Amino acid sequence: MPTPKSPPPSRSTSPPPAADPPASPRQGAALAGRLLDWYDRHARALPWRAPPGVRPDPYHVWLSEVMLQQTTVATVGRYFARFLERWPTVAALAAAERDAVLAEWAGLGYYARARNLHACAQAVVRDHRGRFPDTEAGLKALPGIGDYTAAAIAAIAFDRPATILDGNVERVIARLHRVDAPLPGAKRALKELAARITPQDRPGDYAQAIMDLGATVCTPTRPQCLLCPWRPECAAHAAGDMARYPVKAPKRPKPVRRALAFWIEAEGAVLLRRRPDRGLLGGMLEIPSSAWVEAGRATLTKPGEDPDWRADAPELIAQAPVAPAPGASGAPGVSFVLLPDRVRHTFTHFHLELAVARLALDRRPAVDDALWWPLDTLGQAGLPTVMRKVAAHAGHPAPAAQQSPGG
DNA sequence: AACACGGGGGC
């Protein structure tokens, strides 16, 4: 794969499938210059953005860019401030307990990012004397830093002419050239087109400018074309079909999975379990539950019947981490209540419906792979959002530590 | 190349 370090040579691998001819180097320079002029007037003030003319701290740039992966600016704001306050340097973050980092990340989603964040901080300290590499290749070798983030850090923190390609840039470029090839296959062509505009002068400001353009002007719906510095050259605006771009491959429907969650209380504490390091919600704490089973395929739903988990309750209850039946041999159970309604949550590729059983025990038995968490500090457990919903459903709202009280 | 992997906001 060609490394975009200099303006694209004429011997490009394949011509982009755009209806219009791609921008010439001269046109590219004109576009970049006009966008930088626009940025000088309209740059947003963001917590991780340095004042004009000041080189930002690479640690701040890296932390913000990882948080911003698939996540909006408004959501990231509080998390960024909290992380910086708690771990002011990459060395401090590297020295932190991994579970503390995960708990601080709780609610942000894509928890592999938190695991990689910690691993990356340790790699920077161990292999790079606490300094981030200043090249795309060096950055991309670090955990959690892919094509986009490597280019973003190289450009923003080190002012290197790297071509960033995130969802914003994809949209802007796809509209500019009316690229009809669907994503994600069109990524390579879009990056080639984007590279023709990336300037050698002020590449860091340019990278932030084109993302600001996508975030505030060339928006997914109802783009503000009248405010766009690239309107004169925009093929989609000329054709009046901005909404068609970027073209995307069709998505698969999301199946439904169901399970029974066990809210188990004893002596003012609730039983929580640590999930395996890999996979969904990897390394996070959870409310124990039966296996999450796809509806229609499993015992949870009987063919031809309205789905009713109660019909399968005995089988599901058998999956509880403690024996819940009062009177069972050695069982500490005192009460068992099936709560009405279900907790609903949508993940990237499936919907989840959790019925909740509330168990009250008169003592705290030791349970493998589980721990008893005091209810009065549940907000500090770092529960992922779906598990906070379960806690709230069981009558114990657990506000995220990052949120202001009552928020 | 396809898939796994959260969550919040717009409409």
Next chain:
DNA sequence: GCCCCAGTGTT
């Protein structure tokens, strides 16, 4: 409800 995402790692 369904749509959109400031992507990366694994297979």
